[in-house]
Amino acid sequence: MPNTPSNRRPTLKDLAREAGVSLASASYAVNGNGSVGEQTRAHILSVAQRIGYRQNSAARAMKTGRSGTLALLVPDLTNPFFPALAQAVFRAARAAGYTMFLIDTEGNEALEQAALAKGVDLGVDGIAWFPIRDKDTSAGVLARTPVVVLDRTVPGYAAIGIDYLDAGRIAARHLLDAGHRRIGIISGPTDIASMRDRCDGAEALICGEGALAFRVENAFSTDLEPHAQAAITGGGATAVFAAADVIAIGALRYAQANGLRVPEDVSILGFDDIPLAEQSLPPLSTIELPIEDIAQHAISELGKQIGRPHASSAALRIVHTRTRLVPRLSVRLLG
Structure with a gap:
C-alpha cells in the first residue's frame, strides 16, 4: 500500500516514490508521452493502479489549458438514430483520449442555446453539435471553442455529412x-x-x-x-x-x-x-x-481545431462521407 494518509488522494509525487522513478518519468507514463521505456511505463502504470492514483483533471486543465473533455449535443434522444450516433461518437472520442458529455436539447432552441453556453462554461475542449435546424442558436458563445456540426449546414462551422x-x-x-x-x-x-x-x-x-x-x-x-x-x-x-x-x-x-x-x-x-x-x-x-464514419471525421476535425485554436474560420471544412443502399425486404421487385 502507498505510504500516504488513507484519507488523501495519491499524488504524482506519491506515484513516483512508490514506483522508484523520477517525477518526470511518472508524468510521462501516465500522460502517454515523453521519453520513458515501455517496461518502465508498464511498471509505473501498474503501481498507479495498485495505489489508486488517478490524474487530477482540474489541475491538468489549469496547467495545459485543456480539459480532455468534449460535448455532444443532439436534438432528440427519443429518435433511435441519436443514441446510435452518440455511441459512435463516444467510441471515436475514447479512442482519441477524450471523455464526452452528452446533452439532449429536446428539439427546443432555448435549451440548445443554453446547452452550448453550458458546454463552454464547463471548459470542454470542443463541441460536436447536431443542431435542431440549419440555424446558429449559439448567440456568439462559441467564438473561442472548437466546434463541428453534424448533418446540418450552419455557416461559420466545420460540417460533417454526406452528399x-x-x-x-x-x-x-x-x-x-x-x-x-x-x-x-x-x-x-x-x-x-x-x-x-x-x-x-x-x-x-x-x-x-x-x-x-x-x-x-x-x-x-x-x-x-x-x-x-x-x-x-x-x-x-x-x-x-x-x-x-x-x-x-x-x-x-x-x-x-x-x-x-x-x-x-x-x-x-x-x-x-x-x-x-x-x-x-x-x-x-x-x-x-454512415454514423461510424461521421463520428470518426467529427472527432478528427475537432482534434485539428483544438490543435490550432487561433486558425481562421476560412480553414473550416465540409467533409462528405460515402453512403450506400441497405436492401432488405420492404421493397418489391415488380415483374
Missing part, C-alpha cells in the same frame, strides 16, 4: 430499378438543407424516368400526419421513399394497419439505417447514414 443529393438519387435508383414508376416521397422537415437535398435528388430522378405520385412532409416521428396518411392510401404510388427511417417505419405500420401489404401492395424505402430498421416487419430497406 445528400447523391443519396437521394441512390434511393430513387433502387426503386426505379425494381420496376416502380409511380413513386411517392414523404419528407422530413424541409427547413433542413440535408432533408431537402435527399428528397430533391430523389425527385429529379423519379420525374426523369417515372412519375412523382406525391411529395408530402412529416415530422421526425412514427406518427404520420393526416396528409401523409392520405398519400399512402390514396396517392396511387407502388413505392414510397420516406426520407428518415422513423417516418418510414410509421408509413409501414400505417399501411399495414389499413389493409396494405408491404411490399406486395406498396414498397417502402427509408433513410438512416437505424437499429429498428432491421427489426421491423418486414425488415426495412434503407439508405445508410
Whole structure:
C-alpha cells in the first residue's frame, strides 16, 4: 500500500516514490508521452493502479489549458438514430483520449442555446453539435471553442455529412430499378438543407424516368400526419421513399394497419439505417447514414481545431462521407 494518509488522494509525487522513478518519468507514463521505456511505463502504470492514483483533471486543465473533455449535443434522444450516433461518437472520442458529455436539447432552441453556453462554461475542449435546424442558436458563445456540426449546414462551422443529393438519387435508383414508376416521397422537415437535398435528388430522378405520385412532409416521428396518411392510401404510388427511417417505419405500420401489404401492395424505402430498421416487419430497406464514419471525421476535425485554436474560420471544412443502399425486404421487385 502507498505510504500516504488513507484519507488523501495519491499524488504524482506519491506515484513516483512508490514506483522508484523520477517525477518526470511518472508524468510521462501516465500522460502517454515523453521519453520513458515501455517496461518502465508498464511498471509505473501498474503501481498507479495498485495505489489508486488517478490524474487530477482540474489541475491538468489549469496547467495545459485543456480539459480532455468534449460535448455532444443532439436534438432528440427519443429518435433511435441519436443514441446510435452518440455511441459512435463516444467510441471515436475514447479512442482519441477524450471523455464526452452528452446533452439532449429536446428539439427546443432555448435549451440548445443554453446547452452550448453550458458546454463552454464547463471548459470542454470542443463541441460536436447536431443542431435542431440549419440555424446558429449559439448567440456568439462559441467564438473561442472548437466546434463541428453534424448533418446540418450552419455557416461559420466545420460540417460533417454526406452528399445528400447523391443519396437521394441512390434511393430513387433502387426503386426505379425494381420496376416502380409511380413513386411517392414523404419528407422530413424541409427547413433542413440535408432533408431537402435527399428528397430533391430523389425527385429529379423519379420525374426523369417515372412519375412523382406525391411529395408530402412529416415530422421526425412514427406518427404520420393526416396528409401523409392520405398519400399512402390514396396517392396511387407502388413505392414510397420516406426520407428518415422513423417516418418510414410509421408509413409501414400505417399501411399495414389499413389493409396494405408491404411490399406486395406498396414498397417502402427509408433513410438512416437505424437499429429498428432491421427489426421491423418486414425488415426495412434503407439508405445508410454512415454514423461510424461521421463520428470518426467529427472527432478528427475537432482534434485539428483544438490543435490550432487561433486558425481562421476560412480553414473550416465540409467533409462528405460515402453512403450506400441497405436492401432488405420492404421493397418489391415488380415483374
